[in-house]
Amino acid sequence: MNVMKKIDLKGLLKDYETMKETEYEYMVVYVSIEGGKPEMIVNPKQNVDAKMIYYRSAYDIDLRLKANPKIQIVDYHFTGGKGSIDDYYRLGVVGS
Numbered sequence: 001m002n003v004m005k006k007i008d009l010k011g012l013l014k015d016y017e018t019m020k021e022t023e024y025e026y027m028v029v030y031v032s033i034e035g036g037k038p039e040m041i042v043n044p045k046q047n048v049d050a051k052m053i054y055y056r057s058a059y060d061i062d063l064r065l066k067a068n069p070k071i072q073i074v075d076y077h078f079t080g081g082k083g084s085i086d087d088y089y090r091l092g093v094v095g096s
Contacts, residue, residue, distance in 0.1 A: 009061045012076060016052050024078040027051065032074045 016027075027048045030038035043051050055073075060066055063073035 007063060007073070007075060009055065009059055009063055012055065012063065012073070013052065015076075015078070016048070019078045022078070024080060026079050028077050028079055029073055030075040032072055034070045038074050 019027075025045055027043045027045070029041045029043065031041060032038040055063075058066060059073065060069075065071040
């Protein structure tokens with residue numbers, strides 16, 4: 001059984017600051033509702049600054065949506081965009 005790494009808002013913001021100057025193309029975020037199979041959200045680098053502002057205000061330290069704590073960011077990564085959607089989904093769902 002694969003278990004996702006424990007992540008939080010502080011780590012997400014730290015990783016974002018580290019990645020800002022790199023050559024990544026996308027930020028991929030995995031969101032789950034009450035432990036269900038995560039959905040994958042792909043944000044191009046040009047949109048990530050705005051997403052970080054949103055995440056800071058809308059999510060708590062455990063990356064649960066303040067308006068509905070059943071919704072949680074369960075994983076994320078920054079990527080160069082060299083894989084298929086299936087590769088990204090597999091990485092986020094079972095590779096963490």
